[in-house]
Amino acid sequence: xxxxxxxxxxxxxxxxxxxxxxxxxxxxxxxxPFGGAERIRVSSQCLKRHWRNAVDEWSMxxxxxxxxxxxxxxxxxxxxxxxxxxxxxxxxVTVLEALQxxxxxxxxxxxxxxxxxxxxxxxKDKDKEKAEGEAPAKDPYASLKTDQVIVLGxxxxxxxxxxxxxxxxxxxxDKDAAKGVEAYIKANKGNLEAMKRAAGLDxxxxxxxxxxxxxxxxxxxVHVAHAFxxxxxxxxxxxxxxxxxxxxxxGELGSGHINQxxxxxxxxxxxxxxxxxLLVSNLEGCKREAWRSADRTLTAKVIEHLIHLIxxxxxxxxxxxxxxxxYAELVLVEAGTRQPRSLANAFLKPVPLSERGDLRGAxxxxxxxxLARFDAMYGKREERRIAALDGAAGIPxxxxxxxxxxxxxxxxxxxxxxx
Numbered sequence: 173x174x175x176x177x178x179x180x181x182x183x184x185x186x187x188x189x190x191x192x193x194x195x196x197x198x199x200x201x202x203x204x205p206f207g208g209a210e211r212i213r214v215s216s217q218c219l220k221r222h223w224r225n226a227v228d229e230w231s232m233x234x235x236x237x238x239x240x241x242x243x244x245x246x247x248x249x250x251x252x253x254x255x256x257x258x259x260x261x262x263x264x265v266t267v268l269e270a271l272q273x274x275x276x277x278x279x280x281x282x283x284x285x286x287x288x289x290x291x292x293x294x295x296k297d298k299d300k301e302k303a304e305g306e307a308p309a310k311d312p313y314a315s316l317k318t319d320q321v322i323v324l325g326x327x328x329x330x331x332x333x334x335x336x337x338x339x340x341x342x343x344x345x346d347k348d349a350a351k352g353v354e355a356y357i358k359a360n361k362g363n364l365e366a367m368k369r370a371a372g373l374d375x376x377x378x379x380x381x382x383x384x385x386x387x388x389x390x391x392x393x394v395h396v397a398h399a400f401x402x403x404x405x406x407x408x409x410x411x412x413x414x415x416x417x418x419x420x421x422x423g424e425l426g427s428g429h430i431n432q433x434x435x436x437x438x439x440x441x442x443x444x445x446x447x448x449x450l451l452v453s454n455l456e457g458c459k460r461e462a463w464r465s466a467d468r469t470l471t472a473k474v475i476e477h478l479i480h481l482i483x484x485x486x487x488x489x490x491x492x493x494x495x496x497x498x499y500a501e502l503v504l505v506e507a508g509t510r511q512p513r514s515l516a517n518a519f520l521k522p523v524p525l526s527e528r529g530d531l532r533g534a535x536x537x538x539x540x541x542x543l544a545r546f547d548a549m550y551g552k553r554e555e556r557r558i559a560a561l562d563g564a565a566g567i568p569x570x571x572x573x574x575x576x577x578x579x580x581x582x583x584x585x586x587x588x589x590x591x
Contacts, residue, residue: 209522243321
């Protein structure tokens with residue numbers, strides 16, 4: 173029995189018909205060459221975004237520990253809160269810019285580029301003002317917009333807001349405010365060090381990248397592969413028109429728009445890995461090596477939610493015209509301690525499209541055969557559970573059940589749910 177897995181691996185097979193799940197820069201379905209055949213692909217970024225933003229009974233938002241991902245956290249969330257306390261905008265900007273400089277950090281190259289951008293923007297604003305004859309309304313907090321999207325948990329945002337409020341109350345001038353920030357950082361070094369953890373569920377799961385000394389990069393605890401069709405990609409051009417009712421009523425043909433897009437269909441293999449010690453560390457703020465002694469209740473809930481989201485949340489463009497909603501028809505979860513490995517190579521040889529009568533059966537058969545060969549070479553070191561329309565269907569697993577049972581089992585390994 174695997175009681176403390178280092179890794180959880182989640183494999184899925186999900187069918188989609190007549191959809192355009194993830195588009196490239198020219199509006200076509202994303203592709204991936206694999207095994208000598210072109211496959212339809214859904215990027216990991218697309219998958220993660222839909223899992224993060226899902227609103228249902230298994231939503232991550234229901235766990236009340238989500239983060240904010242934006243370039244305008246200081247502009248839209250922190251500065252207005254301080255302004256409501258009556259502090260002058262110029263002093264708010266002075267304090268928050270000083271906090272940003274110390275918390276986020278900037279390389280010399282980034283600072284030089286930012287100065288050039290600001291100078292260029294100032295020149296454009298001046299030219300516009302001269303052309304229009306009056307100065308455009310300016311956002312007093314515009315300079316607080318960060319150069320990159322940052323991810324901060326709500327506790328971090330509250331901490332920064334509280335720190336700024338204290339500094340503003342003590343400052344009698346902009347100069348005092350700037351000096352106060354530096355003194356505050358030194359006096360609260362321990363609290364600020366705690367912010368190095370990827371606080372907030374979003375960053376705890378999928379990582380945080382910033383050029384900061386204090387708000388350091390947070391490594392992703394969930395690793396997500398690009399999903400791809402287990403067979404060669406199938407595509408169909410979709411010619412469509414939009415009818416102009418008023419023109420048609422006047423006796424004309426009524427065509428207001430003519431265009432063409434691409435529709436695809438396929439059975440997609442998906443793969444995700446949860447680095448359990450890192451997820452506990454990210455969520456609880458403990459050192460990775462101390463994960464066994466940390467409270468793992470939240471981690472267990474997150475894992476249970478994540479398995480449900482992976483199985484039931486559909487990515488998709490063109491929602492209104494294709495309704496691309498599908499659930500995984502196979503979910504295989506493995507718990508173990510050795511390095512994970514994808515089962516994508518089960519489909520290195522594309523499932524033949526001649527198997528049209530039972531494409532899913534052929535894919536499950538390929539998966540079962542590949543996993544059995546892997547076990548024969550490396551040994552079976554993982555404990556496995558499966559939820560599938562056709563049961564285990566020859567896949568070497570320890571038990572089969574419904575999705576609720578499999579997700580609860582995975583959570584139970586961490587101390588939550590029911591084994």
